[in-house]
Amino acid sequence: MGTGPLAGTRVIEMQGIGPAPFCGMMLSDMGAEVIRVDRAGNVRDHDVDVPPIDVLARGRSSIGLDLKNPDGAEALLRLVEHADALIEGFRPGVMERLGIGPEECLARNRGLVYGRMTGWGQEGPYHLGAGHDINYIALAGALEPIGRAGEPPIAPLNLVGDFGGGGMLLAFGVACGLFEAQRSGEGQVIDAAMVDGAATLMAMFHSMRALGVWNDERGTNLLDTGSHFYDVYQCADGNYISVGSIEPQFYAELVRLTGLDDDAEFAKQNSRSSWPHLKDRIAEVFRAKTRDEWCEIMDATDVCFAPVLTLEEAPQHPHNVHRNTFCEVAGVTQPSPSPRFGRTVESVQGPPAHPGQHTDDVLAIAGYDADDIVKLRDTGAVA
Structure with a gap:
């Protein structure tokens, strides 16, 4: 039983990939009881x-159900009667064709929150088409600005569509x-679309463009590697550091600690025409020392600095260790639940389940007794 702020909440999660499972993880981390409905064929x-x-x-x-079997679909609807929310990440119309769409579920439980995660949304010219993160953020206008000047856009992993604009948006909606x-x-019903969520993440940049302080030319702006004081730089050992010295007082620290404070060229921080040249010059300075040497110089200062860490290094950094930013579950290092709560403490409720591992226990929640479960197995409705 979870102890976080959503403790006492029961959520049904239809098996999927990417954003919907990420939403389920977030809800579980916050204390919700999340029951994943796996395909019987995967058990x-x-x-x-x-x-x-x-x-x-x-x-x-996890419960293993054959939702194409009427008895399997009925088992899900009976489980819905005992749930607070359901989340699914299928293409529009799939749940309806199985007889477990919003109409059927809300008829069984009028208080159910029915969360739907798609790329394009439940309607619109693209809504039935296939797609992935890169496509959704492209249409949202979130992909085109990401990259360096004179180079193609760079896919930011699948963080913007699947997770930031997808699963996290669905968790917020639920x-x-x-x-x-x-x-x-x-x-x-909650219609969470990754194209909508990615567009929402770009709100600040629409403001900056309207104010005339954001150029449409990629890689020439304050926050897109255009400036010399907001970028990553390679060090002597081939590792990288990040600097984000936007405010004047932080920029003053940057030029002081790099030994450039007496250089007149660096005095005009916001002279955009000088940025490419100053970037080359400061890059040369950073290449003169290793990443660890720069950490010794800049850690715990107001430069707005941090080393660029690998997936292996990040859990070992002293700051992350102090905050328990990472944890280990069943031998796998992974991010700890976030955000933090002072009273209703969030926690990982357990390791991943095998498909169908808890079928009998979950069916008991829905009111099935042992004889009923045997009959469901005999018909192939559950596995």
Whole structure:
């Protein structure tokens, strides 16, 4: 049982990839009881003492259902009667064709929050088409500005669409829906689209463009590697450091600690025409020392500085160790739950479950007894 702020909340998660599981992880980390509905065909014999290596799947129980079997679909609807929310990441219309769409689920539980995660949304010219993160953020205007001057846009992993503009947006929507349902007693459908979420993440840049302080030419602006004081630089050992010395007082620290404070060229911080030249000059300075040497100089100063760490290095950094930013679950190092709460403490509720590992326990929640479960297995509705 979770102890976080969502403790006492039950969420049904339809098996999927990427953003919907990320949403399920976030809700579980905050204390919700999340039940993942896996496809019956994915259920195999497994050793429960050796959990899968899937960080996004942590903290859930799992039931194996054949939703194309009427008895399997009915089992899900009976489970919905005992749930607060359901999240799914299928293409529009899939849940309806299975007979477990919003209409059927809300008929069983009028207070259910029904969260839907798609790339393009539940309607619109693209809504039935396939796509991935890179496509959604491209249409949202979030991909084109990312990259260096004179080079093509760079895909920022799948952080902007799948996770920031996708799963996190759905988790926010579910939390808002749960809050509203407590007051109204009525559930509702949440249409979370990655193209919408990625566009929302770009709000500040629309403001900057309207103010005339953001150029459409990629890699020439304050925050897109255009400036010499907001970028990453290679060090003598081939490692990298990051600087973000935007404000004048932080910029003054940057030029002082790099030994450039007496250089007249660096006195005009915001002279955009000088940025490419100053970038070359400061890059040469940073290449003269190793990353560790720059850390000794700039750590705990107001430069706005940090070493660029690998996935292996980040959990070992003293700051992250002090804050328990990372944890280990079933032998796998992974990010700890966030954000932090002072009273209702969030935690990882357990390692990932094998598909169908908790089928009998979950069916009991839905009101099935042992004889009922045997019958469901006989019909192939559950695995």
